[in-house]
Amino acid sequence: MKQYVMAIDQGTTSSRCVLYNKKGAMVSMAQKEFTQIYPQPGWVEHNAEEIWETQLFVCREALAKIGAFWDDIAAIGITNQRETTIVWDKTTGKPVYNAIVWQCRRTAEFCNEIGTEEVRNMIREKTGLILDPYFSGTKIHWILDHVEGARERAENGELLFGTIETWLIWNLTGGRVHVTDHSNAARTMLFNIHTLQWDEDLLQLLDIPACMLPQPVENSAVYGETEDAMFGGPVPIAGAAGDQQAALFGQLCFEEQEGKMTYGTGGFMLLNTGDRVITSENGLLSTVGWTLQGKTSYAMEGSIFVEGAVIQWLRDELGILKSAGESEELAASVEDNAGVYLVPAFTGLGAPHWDPFARGTICGLTRGTKRAHIVRAALESMAYQTVDLSAAMKEDLGHPLKTFKVDGGACANDFLMQFQADMLDTAVVRPAVVETTSLGAAYLAGLAVGYWDSLDEIKANEQFDRVFQPQMEEQKRRKMIEDWHEAVRRSGGWIRE
DSSP states (O other), X not given: OOOEEEEEEEOSSEEEEEEEOTTSOEEEEEEEEOOOBOSSTTOXXXXXXXXXXXXXXXXXXXXXXXXXXXXXXXXXXXXXXXXXXXXXXXXXXXXXXXXXXXXXXXXXXHHHHHOOHHHHHHHHHHHSOOSOTTSHHHHHHHHHHHSTTHHHXXXXXXEEEEOHHHHHHHHHTTTOOOEEEXXXXXXXXXXXXXXXXXXXXHHHHHTOOGGGSOEEEOSEEEEEEOOHHHHSSOOEEEEEEEHHHHHHHHTTOOSTTOEEEEESSSEEEEEEEETOOOXXXXXXXXXXXXXXXXXXXXXXXXXXXXXXXXXXXXXXXXXXXXXXXXXXXXXXXXXXXXXXXXXXXXXXXOTTTOBTTOOOEEEOOXXXXXXXXXXXXXXXXXXXXXXXXXXXXXXXXXXXXXXXXXXXXXXXXXXXXXXXXXXXXXXXXXXXXXXXXXXXXXXXXXHHTTSSOOHHHHHTTOOEEEEEOOOSOHHHHHHHHHHHHHHHHHHTTTTOO
């Protein structure tokens, strides 16, 4: 029996590799940050080759840390920052432009130009998404239009498109395999989530040649094997899912009405809706959760563009934190937020507001405002944004979420989790393993090769760390949420002409 499953977790700010055992326990982990590129306000890019290099480095490091070799690995599962767009040369493997990151708003005006009611309705009906710069389709269009010769080369079949998992699989297999899993394909704004195929109407709308696109595949299946040069011998690549769908799977939300909230660079609430595509009336998205053994599970999703990234901003750009961990102690050092509200709309607002022209705002500053109040307001903003998603989801479903499970790096912050329980007025459940994104990728890959036999065997691994119960008075909670909504209103439409 092979000892481990390797989970590749390629995130927005770092590349990570985790090795898991049969119990779903982490036995080795390596992580490396990479460069964030901001060419203009609202634009965000990554160097795709740096992503590949850092990812391969941490995979080798995770193996070396415990003296493991390629033949100890049963399979590789991949999870990734979604929507981030790479176009590369099919022959040389060289990207024609930097990766355009999911947070990038450069195509906002283009979305406005093509955004007739008819177009918006077609996109919603076919993809479950809304017309927004967030998704991959308009990013591909931008590259083809702005990189010299790119459109002609794409039409000649010389260029390939991929989201991050596609790029990693292509590199791991030495350019032999060009695929995308259903959950990542569903985030491109080019994929029909009902037929599970690329959509001709959408390709025509955005003028994207079909020959660039990867083959859509299930989330748990053997796609190919790694080149021997990667790890010393062939390892099957057997699962892939976008980070939020992987987290939903890692949280064992296999049944309809089970959901989770991930606090990462962004924030994402997903609810399993079973075999039904539920169309939101409140600014949420419909998407593919996963396809497993021919059966597709769908999800309803609310996306927040800036969650944990607001703490990175305090640390890296303002210099008022030495480390992200310091935020908990500082927030707890003051009695309340002293009327300070921070709306982290650095790249616009996502669900349920969908305002690409909003910008970050701090309201309520006085001479008595301290560093700790701003840090506290930043942490609180993460909870308030989650409240907005939860309220939208409740409105669509007609009832609150059955369970509120949390994961991601920021959920280790006890102050944030308690404040989240208070603002939602419901219990917040934190699992023993908060890295459920990589765990979900591992489970999908392990199922494909028989490392785990069934969903029931995986469910037996579930363990909880702590349950946070609400403690705040209703009147105080309502007032704070009202003030938050006033701050959001003031951040809206900031850069519109």
